[in-house]
Amino acid sequence: MVDFWQIIQNAAVEIISPTTAAYALAALGLAIHFGFTGLINFGQAGFMAIGAYGYGISTLTFHFPVWGAVLVGVGGSIVFALILGIPTLRLRADYLAIVTIAASEILRLVFTTNTLDFVTGSADGLSGYKGGFAALNPIPKGTYGFGPFTMNEYDLWLRIVAWVIVAIAILLAWQLMRSPWGRVIKGIREDEDAVRALGKNVYFYKMQSLILGGVFGTIAGMIFILPRAIVPANYATTLTFFIYTILLLGGAATIFGPVAGSIIFWVVLSAVSGFIARAQAAGWFDFIGMSSVQAGQSRFIIVGIVLMLLVIFRPQGIFGNKKELAFVK
Amino acid sequence: MSSDAKPTRGAPVKSINLHVGEIEPGVAKVDAIIVADNVTRTFGGLTAVDVAHVEIPRNAITALIGPNGAGKTTFFNLLTGFDKPDTGTWTFLGKSLAGIPSFKVARLGQVRTFQLTKALSLLTVLDNMKLGAKGQKGENMFAALLPWLWRKQEEEIEAKAIVLLEKFKLDTKSEDFAASLSGGQRKLLEMARALMSDPTLVMLDEPMAGVNPALTQSLLDHILDLKTQGMTVLFVEHDMQMVRHIADWVIVMAEGKIVAEGPPDAVMANPAVIDAYLGSHHDQDLGEDDPETIHAMKELLDADDES
Numbered sequence A: 001m002v003d004f005w006q007i008i009q010n011a012a013v014e015i016i017s018p019t020t021a022a023y024a025l026a027a028l029g030l031a032i033h034f035g036f037t038g039l040i041n042f043g044q045a046g047f048m049a050i051g052a053y054g055y056g057i058s059t060l061t062f063h064f065p066v067w068g069a070v071l072v073g074v075g076g077s078i079v080f081a082l083i084l085g086i087p088t089l090r091l092r093a094d095y096l097a098i099v100t101i102a103a104s105e106i107l108r109l110v111f112t113t114n115t116l117d118f119v120t121g122s123a124d125g126l127s128g129y130k131g132g133f134a135a136l137n138p139i140p141k142g143t144y145g146f147g148p149f150t151m152n153e154y155d156l157w158l159r160i161v162a163w164v165i166v167a168i169a170i171l172l173a174w175q176l177m178r179s180p181w182g183r184v185i186k187g188i189r190e191d192e193d194a195v196r197a198l199g200k201n202v203y204f205y206k207m208q209s210l211i212l213g214g215v216f217g218t219i220a221g222m223i224f225i226l227p228r229a230i231v232p233a234n235y236a237t238t239l240t241f242f243i244y245t246i247l248l249l250g251g252a253a254t255i256f257g258p259v260a261g262s263i264i265f266w267v268v269l270s271a272v273s274g275f276i277a278r279a280q281a282a283g284w285f286d287f288i289g290m291s292s293v294q295a296g297q298s299r300f301i302i303v304g305i306v307l308m309l310l311v312i313f314r315p316q317g318i319f320g321n322k323k324e325l326a327f328v329k
Numbered sequence B: 001m002s003s004d005a006k007p008t009r010g011a012p013v014k015s016i017n018l019h020v021g022e023i024e025p026g027v028a029k030v031d032a033i034i035v036a037d038n039v040t041r042t043f044g045g046l047t048a049v050d051v052a053h054v055e056i057p058r059n060a061i062t063a064l065i066g067p068n069g070a071g072k073t074t075f076f077n078l079l080t081g082f083d084k085p086d087t088g089t090w091t092f093l094g095k096s097l098a099g100i101p102s103f104k105v106a107r108l109g110q111v112r113t114f115q116l117t118k119a120l121s122l123l124t125v126l127d128n129m130k131l132g133a134k135g136q137k138g139e140n141m142f143a144a145l146l147p148w149l150w151r152k153q154e155e156e157i158e159a160k161a162i163v164l165l166e167k168f169k170l171d172t173k174s175e176d177f178a179a180s181l182s183g184g185q186r187k188l189l190e191m192a193r194a195l196m197s198d199p200t201l202v203m204l205d206e207p208m209a210g211v212n213p214a215l216t217q218s219l220l221d222h223i224l225d226l227k228t229q230g231m232t233v234l235f236v237e238h239d240m241q242m243v244r245h246i247a248d249w250v251i252v253m254a255e256g257k258i259v260a261e262g263p264p265d266a267v268m269a270n271p272a273v274i275d276a277y278l279g280s281h282h283d284q285d286l287g288e289d290d291p292e293t294i295h296a297m298k299e300l301l302d303a304d305d306e307s
């Protein structure tokens, strides 16, 4: 029999999971790039990888404290943004797209290569870097929460930190986008030559936007590795596209859309995969001869269809402004 | 000048005696705001702009006319830093501008509009206007996070924007997306937005194209008003009636070169101008020329008859 109560519980856990927070933050960074500035960044996975490896390597190889490791990751992502932006931000938007997708793949391959095994752990990745973060935990040992949300002190500490960071990022983005700075940024999205003609240094603003959204992605990359190990395969292009999915789900040029999108994405993904796995085990899909491996993979097909329907019937996203959509060319 | 001054209908006050010496292409001006020398721009084998020398008079309205493809827009792009010339130098208020990026040109007080209107569609009309203001503290990323640093300036900018919007009859639209405006209203918005920066020189690329006759009159009044406020206007226009009506000085371009200049009446009587509009083959059958050119020529000739 399929245990629906268990499926619902497992899905509910995703609402506050640190992974959901990490994806929300990475999507907010992408909202700044794509939704507000019109920069097509297909390398958000690369920014996340820099956060993950910057933190992991600083901690494991160089024994940096938590704040030092965070600074290394953030500094690394600023350098990465500059490398991507300096040659491309003067050119048409598509060049940034090509360069970011290539650069983030290069990064992933560099982290995977055996030559650097002694620092990156190559294909096996890294683990054992969580001690510093756990040591900062003021919460006493024990069991907290209720029902499906029952957790130990580390998981509680991690969730608090993750969501507080997301909240701060949201406040920051919200204030920026309602300021004159945000007006210039949105103007650039609409027509950068017009903004140039009004005396604004468009290149500089685009660079600021690329760095800010990239740093959000990098911090998301750090949150992402705190409940798990660092595995280079996680930073493939599919990660970037999941984040785009979340962004479009919530609404590209919105502040709360990325959070809502991330929660929905993870809850739906968990519910769908939980249901398919259990239904397959219970023999519901025997009539099409579905194996358990196929069941594991089919969740992405179903999620893809659900998302397609959402984007077709609500293309402005959940928080998007219907009024804006009337003018999308 | 007060903003509610009655439009100077019929006979605007023309600035005269702008030039020094014999009138010919490239003639020196008493008080020039722009002086350009040897500006050339080629696209492949085509020489789009080849201006040996030209001066734009200050605090006057200068029209840049010429047939389609004459190089007017390209010349605008060069002067404003939106395009790079193959050769040439030019100064604005005595300062050399060659190689200066477009945004710095605008900051110096030389703002432009585009032939293909650039309204910022998903910004409100009011936000479009506010974006035009110069020296905004809140446009710095870090200051943006501290609203008390720029709130007062923002209010002043908004008040100024509203005054301008009223003047351009767009005040009822201020909360709408610019995308919802009609083509003519976008032209008005683009011009009003450019004025938010208190420019010294306003360069308008076909401000009247697509604007209905009722609006044309008010646009003309706005342009005349700029002059009375001490600004200089350089505009590209195909409508000869309008050029005659408001321009103090007319510069004619053809095939990239300045072929004639002078006060409107004199220029329109100039055979070189009629040549320019007809091309060098005007002794051939007129039926082969495109209707627009013939129309422009007729207007020129009609204008002659009136004078």
Ligand SMILES: Nc1ncnc2c1ncn2[C@@H]1O[C@H](COP(=O)(O)OP(=O)(O)OP(=O)(O)O)[C@@H](O)[C@H]1O
Residues within 6 Å of the ligand: B043, B046, B048, B066, B067, B068, B069, B070, B071, B072, B073, B074, B075, B115
């Ligand atoms: N980016 C470009 N690439 C190639 N050729 C160009 C480019 N821009 C302009 N040209 C050419 O340069 C010439 C001058 O064009 P320009 O746009 O300056 O003409 P114009 O005088 O503004 O004409 P119109 O009155 O039709 O607006 C034309 O022959 C045009 O085809």
Ligand SMILES: [Mg+2]
Residues within 6 Å of the ligand: B072, B073, B074, B115
């Ligand atoms: Mg043109």
